[in-house]
Every structure is written in structure tokens, then in C-alpha cells.
Amino acid sequence: MKNTIKFQRSNELFSYNSIDSFSKEVAFLPSVAFVPLQQHTGISANEIFSPGTTVREGQLIARSADKNSSCHIHSPIPGVIDRYSTITLPNGKLGKAAVIKLSGSFDLLGRREENYLWQNISATEILRVLDDMGIINTFEHSFPLVPEIRNRKLSDSRILAVRLYDMDPTCQLDSLLFKYEQHSVLEGCAIIAKAMDVQSVYLVYNSNKWEGPDLEKLQKLFKDRQVLLQKGHEKYPNGNSAQIKKIVQKNSKTDDINPLCIDVVTALSTWEAVVKNVPPLTRYVAFLGTAINKQLVFKCRIGTTIGDLIEECGGFKSPPSCIVINGLITGTAVYDLDTPITKYTKSVHVMDKDSNPNFDSYDCVHCGYCLSSCPEHLDPIKIVTHIRKESFSKDIVSDIQACQFCACCSMVCPSRIALHHIIHEASESIKRELK
């Protein structure tokens, strides 16, 4: 089935193939797992063991290098660390990974699941567990979750905003997980709310009506914290931090708010870590696209290569021309079937030649579509022209900082100029200079 979404500004439409069923299929265990030492934004974790060491399932194999910008990595399978090698990561970069060969017995798989009563655990203890388990916030940039909670905890207005749908609608995983794992997701949100001691929780959904439990039950779950059900924007972009902040701002009395925004995957891994006492060893990943035989959502082990998982989807239906991780709008193209699943992998799109658009880039033709589609009313090509000329006036810098990097401008550009990437690069360099 095809889903069609409109842009917030202008009448541009885009369609994508949707997954309707969620069969909770569990992928085969990998015989060799490639476990990157950096599965978060920040500093890579430090390896603990040398090659040849035997590790257990869920054992810590790389320790967080920094309290604020790094997090622990655990072994997804039992086995022997064969070597450390540089591999392609799902974000397109190269990174060091532990290559673990499967052997020995499982400590978690097939054993009786634990079921801790999180209500009885103190906030400090929850934070310690989340830190130990290396939980990351996959809302937008995959930052480690605990430092984010600690930072927000110090502020006066402690707000938690949970996006219950996908930032990139083509990704679809968050929406599906909320639909089929609702109870665990909401409990995960309540655990984070407790750890952060939030005053109010915003549950932002974008279906026609709220499909979760009623407000009374939610109130009970969130221990009488203020729970607000907010409908997100139906049109794109509707899930980035700027959009969620706008929703929170509408209901807030103060202007200076900095909510902690989390997504469904973060809530679910929090629940698994605290209630099941399991570090992130598996991830749900949606396999989509026109070049694979069967579109599926797998629960697969971190470190499994996308090539192996594509084979489990029935292999390629037609010769692939592009493989995209984490959505067609904001995702990254990868070139290696040995790219592993990581904590921040949500979807894999395998596109064939027909569905893969023309990427040749040309000079601007002055069509103005970028101008009319920008949700922030910016002039992307004007900004890019100034960036190319390296003329950063005050107005241009504030325009760059206002950009949401939603890619609306790039999606409409007939010259295929990667406008939002150029602005993003400039934004990053401005941030570096300001530091």
C-alpha cells in the first residue's frame, strides 16, 4: 500500500510504500557479529578485551570513554572476539568494530525473562541502570540518554516529550512499534519520566485519534505527573525537535523550555533495560523497498550484517541500486552489505534502479520551489549561495540556525542540490566556532 504525505508549506506530495503488518519475526543469530564501538553520537567507547577473549551474551565489551558523550557497548552474542577491524557504519562513516564469532551458551536467550517492578526502583538507580546498559536516545541524533536526562533534571521546567511516530515517515518503525508494543513503550516513557522527575509528559501522536489507553490509566502509569495527549502535525515535517518543541511551547506558560524529546525506540530499550534487565542486544529493524522480495520487520541482533538480513527477506527481487539506512528523507546511503545493525538502526530501504531517483546535480534553475516549501519560511538557495561565497552576515547565520534540516528544500529541488546538507555543514561549523 502507498502512503501519501503533504508538505506543511506548499502543496508538494510524496508517497512511499507502507508496511501494514508487524509479525515480530526474529532474525537468525549471526555466526559472526560486527559490533561497532561507536553506536552513538559522540566519542567511541574503549575496548576492554583483546582478540581471542571469550565473551558472554550481554557482557560489557567496550566501556564508555566519557561521562557525557559516550556509552557502553555489550556483546550481542556469546563467542570469541576474533579481531577488531574498521568497518562501514550505518551512518556512512568508518568505525572500529569488534568481530565476535558465535560460540558457547546463551545467558539470556531461551532463559526465563526477568520482570522487575520499576515502580519500586529509585530514580538514581534507574539512571545507573540506563548508564550501565548504554541506552541511547534515537530521537534525532542518537546521543547517550543518561547525560541528556541529567542535563534536563537541573532545569526548572522538566518536560518529557515522546514522539510516537517517525521523524522520517518513510522509516515507519516508531509508528509500528507504538502500535504493537504500546504497553512496553508507555512503561518505558514512565520510567524515563521517573528518572528525570518530570513535571509534565507530552505524548505526541499523529493518528486521527489517540489509540492508546485513556487519560486516567495514563495518569496512573505516570504516577500523577501531568500527562498531555497532543496531536502532531499531519503534514511533513512533523517529528523533528523543532516541531515537537513548538507543540510543547503551545501549552507551556514559559517561553524558555527545553523538553527532553524521546522516540518509541528509546522508550522500548529503556523498558527492556530496566524491567527485563537486558542491555540493548537486539533491535527491531524494518526492511523495506522495491528491490527485496518481502518487506519485513525483524527483531535482530546488533552486529548482524544487513546482507544476511536481506537474505532472510528472500533476497533481492531486482538488482539493487541503493541501500538507505533510517529513511528515505533523512537517511544515509551505504555501499557495503557487511554494514551491521546498530543501536540507532531503524530501517533499511533497498531500492532498485526504477525507484532510485536521478542524483546528478546541476546549477540552480531559479525555480523557487525550495523557497515555497521551507516550513521555517527561509530561502535555502540564498543561504547556500552565501555559504558558498563564505559571506556569513548576521541574517544568514540566524537563517542557518533556524533551519530544521527537514530536507523539504532538497526534496523539491529539480537541480538536485543537497541544500539541507550544505546548510547543515555550515551550521555545524558555526557551532564549532561558537564553542
Place this chain on the structure above:
Amino acid sequence: MKQIEWKITPSPFIYTRLSEKNRILVLLVSLIPMFIMLYFDRDYKAFINIGCATLGVFGAQFLFNFLNKKVTLYNSSLLSGVLTAFLLPTTLHPITVVFVSFLGSFFSSSVFGGKGSYWFNPIIASVVISYIAFPSEFPSFLIHKESLLATGNPLDVLRFDNFSFWTNDNSLVNFLNTTYFSHINIKIPEGYITLLWSFPSTIPAIRYNVLILFSSIIILTFKTIDWIVPTISLFVYSLLVYFMPLVFSNIFQGKGDILFGLCTSSILFLSFYILPDCSTNPRTTTGRIITGLVSGIIFYFFCGPGGSYNGAIFSIVLINVFTTIIEKIEKKY
């Protein structure tokens, strides 16, 4: 490592609009019915003109790219060449066609900076250059004010001037009137089929108006052009022609012949293939609406009730100048 040759590019991997390359392709494909008609009409000179104009534009583009060390789409040169040839009289010598299309394209590119930067359409520049050099080759006014005042209907003026209508026009009009239009009490006059299907002119762009309408559906469906400027300009021009067929006169108020106006001055072709050129259009919706309104009014003042091809060409020149002013205001606010 199991590596395959894939495209590695930055996101997005999904687009709402055709790429510039495919946009040009759709525009070229939309012209195919007219190519077929030219072939059936055995107008081989038009084909020679197309080849020559394309050669001229290619040459200009190549030289411009070579001098400026730029890489641009050569298929846009192909489209420019074809459109130039459609707007030039088939009676022009092939070498002249090569020369004027080269000059127009090179002048526009080198003065204004190539595609996306120019405010003066290179195709129109070529046509204007050839008009200045060979005015006698261009069709003269089809109807004069005096004749229109005498007959009251532009088609009657043509009839009095012994204009050669299509041979099957009469029989087809009779058939349509008796079979279809009689049921809704409408009677189309003799000559309409000629206007729409095969208007005798040395300018290929005026000949097959019904095919231009058909092509416009294709190009609008594929979002190849922006619909605002062409539709508003056609609407404004049609309204003005209908309510005031004679400029500055209210003699035939509400009796104007819209179809005659649209089909005999190449306004249809210009509105769908030349006016929507992104480079010569403002970027905001408001700017485009104003451009559409201004274009309709300029077309009306330059072409009147119709039959003025040269008027339509020079309207575009003036519209391009106005667009620049609109853009300047747009940038301010």
C-alpha cells in the same frame, strides 16, 4: 566484502518533482505530436530549422561552457534549439537559423550568466534578432482594426481576405454542429477547426493549437512547469479579449473571440513553453500571480484580439523586463 556498485549520494532519496534532466525530457516528449504533424504536413524545412537551431544553441552553449569552465545540461540546449525552431519562420535560410540561434543563446548566456541566471529568454532573444534582421520573413498582422470594425468578427475578416482555411473545415464544423453541439444549443463557426488543427503559417508554433493544448495537459500533469503564470496569463488575456476585443474601445463588448485570440498569435505556445521558464519568473507565489496578471495584460495590449505573432514575441520581451522589476520588489519584502 560483498560489494556492489551502488549510488552513494546524500539524502533525500525521495523527490516530489522531476529532475531538471527529466523535466526537459518530458517537455521534449510533449512536442512529439507536433513533430508528427510537421512530418505529415511534409514540412521538411521545419525539421531542417530544428536541426540548425539546435546546432546553433549547442555551439553557443559549448563555447560558453568552454570559456567559463562550466558543465551544464546539453539536453537543455536541445530543448532550446527545438523551441527556437518552432518560433522561427520556416522560410528562413538554414544558415541564418544557425546564426541567430547561436547569437541569441550566446548573448543571453554571456550577458546574464547562463541557465537560472538570465532574465531575458535566449529563445526569444534569437527570435527578436531574426525579426530585426529579416522582418519581411515574419507573418504580418492577420486582421486590422478597420476590417474588424466592418465585419465584427475576426474570422469573417479572414474570410473576406480570402484566407485559406483547411479544406475539411466546413464539413467537420457541420458534422460537429449537427451531431453534438445542436443538443446544447451551441453553434461553432466555420474556421475554428483550422484555428485549432492546422492553421496555415510559416511559424510552426501557431499551427497545431489543439496539440499544444494536449501537450499542456502532459506537462502540467508531470509538474514540468509551474501552472500559475501560464494559466493566469491565459485567463486574463481571454477575459480582456472577450469583454473588450478592441483595445481602448468598448464597441464589441462581450463579443470577443477568445479562441481566435489564443490560436493566431502563438499565445498558447508561448504561455506553456516560454513564459514558465524558471529563470525568467519570480520565485514566490505572489510574484508569479502578479507576473501572470501582467503577462495577460501585456499580451492583450500587444496582440489585441489576435492575429499578431510579432506582438506576442515582443510581449515576452516586455514581460521579462517586468519580471525583473517584480523580482527586485520581491527581494525587498
